[in-house]
Amino acid sequence: MDTGYRIIIADDHPLFRSAMHQAVQMAVNGVDLQEVDCITSLMQLLSETTDIDLLLLDLKMPGASGFSALTSLRHQYPDLPVVIVSANEETAVVQQAMRLGAMGFIPKSSPMPTLVSALNIILEGEPWFPAGISLKDIPEDNIAERLASLTPQQFKVLTMLSEGKLNKQIAFELTVSEATVKAHVTAIFRKLDVKNRTQAVIALSQIE
Known part of the structure; x- marks a missing residue:
C-alpha cells in the first residue's frame, strides 16, 4: 500500500509506540507518522495539523481516563478516524468504543501480523474490531x-x-x-x- 497517509500514535509507553510505529511502517509505505505521549500534546498537535488520516489512541495515558479522550475527540474532530489501541480487551470496553464512534479497536496483545492486517483494513476505510464482538448486547439506554x-x-x-x-x-x-x-x-x-x-x-x- 503506497500512500501519503498522515498518522498519529498517541500512547505513553515508548516500547508500544515503537511496536505500533513498526506495524504502521509495515502496513503503509511513505507514511508521515507522528507520536505523542499525553492528551495535552495530542490536542496541541491536532490544533496545528490538518488532514490526519488516522489516530491510534491508547485509552489510558496522562490527561485521559477511560473514554473521556475518545468522547472529547469525537466531538471536536468528528471527521477524524480514531482507533483505540488498548491493553483492556474486555468485551464491554470494545463495545463502548464502538458505541462512541471509534473506527476500530486493536488489543495491545495482538501479534504483529494482526496489527498490520488491522491497519491495512482500517486504512482502506473499513472498521476493524476483534472477532465475535458486536453492539447487540449493549443496552439501548446507554x-x-x-x-x-x-x-x-x-x-x-x-x-x-x-x-x-x-x-x-x-x-x-x-x-x-x-x-x-x-x-x-x-x-x-x-x-x-x-x-x-x-x-x-x-x-x-x-x-x-
Whole structure:
C-alpha cells in the first residue's frame, strides 16, 4: 500500500509506540507518522495539523481516563478516524468504543501480523474490531450514546460544568451570552435525561 497517509500514535509507553510505529511502517509505505505521549500534546498537535488520516489512541495515558479522550475527540474532530489501541480487551470496553464512534479497536496483545492486517483494513476505510464482538448486547439506554448525541459546544459546556465553572465563567470563556450557556445547559439536561448539574457531571464521569 503506497500512500501519503498522515498518522498519529498517541500512547505513553515508548516500547508500544515503537511496536505500533513498526506495524504502521509495515502496513503503509511513505507514511508521515507522528507520536505523542499525553492528551495535552495530542490536542496541541491536532490544533496545528490538518488532514490526519488516522489516530491510534491508547485509552489510558496522562490527561485521559477511560473514554473521556475518545468522547472529547469525537466531538471536536468528528471527521477524524480514531482507533483505540488498548491493553483492556474486555468485551464491554470494545463495545463502548464502538458505541462512541471509534473506527476500530486493536488489543495491545495482538501479534504483529494482526496489527498490520488491522491497519491495512482500517486504512482502506473499513472498521476493524476483534472477532465475535458486536453492539447487540449493549443496552439501548446507554450513557455513552446519550453523551455522543451532544453537539461539540454542548459537550464543551458539560466539560466546563464538570470543572465546577459557573454559567458566567463559561459564557466568558466561550465568548457567548449567559442566556446561550443556559440554553446549552437545558439541552444537555434533556439529552442526558438528568435534572441538575450534579447528575450531568456524574453522567460524564461514567465514561471515565
